[in-house]
Amino acid sequence: MPIEAWFTAALILGMLVVLSLSRAAPDLVFVGGVVLLLLTGIISPAQAFSGFANQGVITVGALYVVVAGLRETGGIQWIGHRLLGRPRSLRRAQLRLTAPVAFISAFLNNTPVVGMLIPAVADWARKLRFPVSRLMMPLSFAAILGGTITVIGTSTNLVVNGLLIERTGAGLNLFDVAWVGVPVTLAGLALMLLGNRWLFPDRRPAIGEIDDPREYTLEMLVDPKGPLVGRSIEEAGLRNLPGGFLMEIDRDGTLLPAVSPQERLRGGDRLIFVGVVDSMVDLQKMRGLTPATHQVFKLDGHRADRALLEVVVSDTCPIVGETVRDGRFRNRYNAVVIAVARNGERLRGKIGEIRLRPGDTLLVEAGPAFLAQNRNRRDFFLISQIDGSATPRHERGLLALGILAAMVASATAGLLSMLEAALAAAALMVVTRCVTLETARSSIDWPVLFTIAAAFGVGAAMETTGLAQTLAHALTGLAGPHPWAQLAMIYLATAVFTALITNNAAAVLMFPIAFAVAGDLGASPLPFAIAIMFAASASFATPFGYQTNLMVYGPGGYHFTDYLRAGIPMNLATAAVALTLIPLVWSW
Structure with a gap:
């Protein structure tokens, strides 16, 4: 590998160590890493800042404004009351949350689903006196799992399906991946519900333990x-x-x-x-x-x-x-x-x-x-x-919910892209006075956006220096001639890169490698493409592997190691189910 690749590998390892062992802000760590890559000439300014022009990042920013409109009109309270109810135990609360979120995410982009529910879940957890840290990560994980059920469930599935059509001339139908997606989702939900005490931390703020509060x-x-x-x-x-x-x-x-x-x-x-x-x-x-x-x-x-x-x-x-x-x-x-x-x-x-x-x-x-x-x-x-104490504009609550429904319907029907629908909904929230311009500006979580955007720069460095390709070929070279072993290595490599350089970038990187491996084995490329879909979509082990993980990082009060603790068992469980079923559904 060239010296630039070694430098990139060392930098990424250093970033992971800093995030794991300290409370350093993720946006500061990622932006600092991108600046070093830019100063050393490993990436160009266009590559360093490409994430800030990415549609997904802009969509997340617009969704913060949409959510602010729902919060300011009482729409969040309505959603929380109708969808979540008042369960009497933490396990029931997780079931009430994760089951509908997984179902909804099968048909809607999971980013707006999570963005819409974060404030509702935070308010719900506080009212029920449950630790919010035991609900935010399940919210993200359930949305990720639900996205594996259909071809339109995640942008990654759409990207891989598009690559399949480009290479073979034939793609997948809407529910083709459900043969694996439904069992994977059920296995993931079951693991979360049965192991919630061990998987998810209790990060109650110290202020909540005051014995004699002011009444x-x-x-x-x-x-x-x-x-x-x-x-x-x-x-x-x-x-x-x-x-x-x-x-x-x-x-x-x-x-x-x-x-x-x-x-x-x-x-x-x-x-x-x-x-x-x-x-x-x-x-x-x-x-x-x-x-x-x-x-x-x-x-x-x-x-x-x-x-x-x-x-x-x-x-x-x-x-x-x-x-x-x-x-x-x-x-x-x-x-x-x-x-x-x-x-x-x-x-x-x-x-x-x-x-x-x-x-x-x-x-x-x-x-x-x-x-x-x-x-x-x-x-x-x-x-x-008192922050966030303004009285909701209840008279505009139905209007805000109508704007949300129109955003979801137009994106689902293909009338608008998710970016266009989110931007239009955000603009309508401001124009109709569901949210003031000042509140809309302050509602955007800039550290989250900077972290997501900077991750694209780090991913570009891995691709530009050849580090990603070298690691991928090394992993697949260990598997030998057996198709199932190669499938497992393709899955593992995709999962590793998803944890480091985001899901879509990992899928695009691994697809030509998987296609070449299938050709060398004389096997159908379809099982390998499906494996890439699941490995890139079902990413739980790091906060920046999937943007919904990053969106709940702050609201849940998590540490980087919390994702390793919960995410690695989730990755292993979903991988075991997927790798068992994929060859049974799509033959070599």
Whole structure:
């Protein structure tokens, strides 16, 4: 091998070591590697930055905006409620998540499926008090498995099928690969469900273990025209709140303490909750509940343009000793008190009747100017804005879901490419005000995009220097003349390259090698092409082997080694099933 190939191999090995043994950001490691390859002249500037023009990378970026539109309108909550439900155990939760995701991914590109569900799963896990790290990786793995069932399930299947048509003049039908794809998917799902305790880590944040959290008292009204009227407490999702509970109901002046989960809600019920700030924020976003204080509707602008802030009252605040109402908090600060926390004390009575004391922590709803106007005033010890606390634009929820459905339908029917459909959907989300332009910009996860894009530069170096071809020929040369052994080596080589240089690049690289091996053996190239499809699609062992793995890396709080721990058993299980069935379905 030339010196450039040795340098590339050493660089890739070094990147893997850094990612495995440290908490270095993946985008920093990959971009740094691409810069070194560019400075040494191994790759050209066009190759180094080709990933930034890749359709898949741009599609992922557009999908972040689409997801932001769903989140800002409450569409994510609707999807989570309808699809995921309220399972009582982690294993049932994984089944409720992975089975439908695998089915959907057989017919839709799995990137938008995962991108759409990441925030819904994060919210769902928090409400059910399950570690999100035990759900994010199964989400990605299920989407990958489902993509192996049909020819259109993944872009890799389409690429290999296109190469088959180019070489042989005949391709595969939609469900031809299902003879292997369905057993592979079932085996992968079974392994995840049976081994979830050992495969997936529990990465609970330390902040979730605080023994004595700050608790607020919050009042909400049941909207007489909303969807919660007539539902029980349990059906409405108000029973198992994360870090909070329904203390009592005030119904026409009659208090109902120790509320039963089967109690039916009525329009106008005043619900008194106690809980941590995250739980209070969730209640503000729930469709069918409105703040008990109508002061929020007297503030300027739409509620979706405001935010929630935590404010600690100082001893020099001019309204200390007065009630919230008598102190005219809204008129004085152009903000409304939503809830109050006082050193663990359970506060009773209406919010407006609470007499403020120094040290009280107030949860207030205010416009974007509140923080700048009051951060230096002596009225408050501390002001902290709560991220992601804006009230959803529920009136645009159906519109956002309609845009999502149109995106999926147009891409599935072939009217638009996935890139075109995602860009059009993102633009519609902004134009229809389902999401503001500022929120759309901030919703894009740039580190993920930079990592995916930089991976293309590293893959280009492996191909340009001949490193990839050398390794592939060395692996297949070890197998000897037996077709099954060669099939296994083709599968192994494709899986290794997929883990290093992404799935599509690995498939394109291995296809001519596999075709040549089939010719030397006098065998049909079809089993080898199918093996490449499965090896390149079913990639679980690294976060950058498949872009859905990378998309859940941050939200799941994973380490690089977590993918090795869960992914290697998944790779082995799916490979065993695929290599057993492929020769039985497609003869040599």
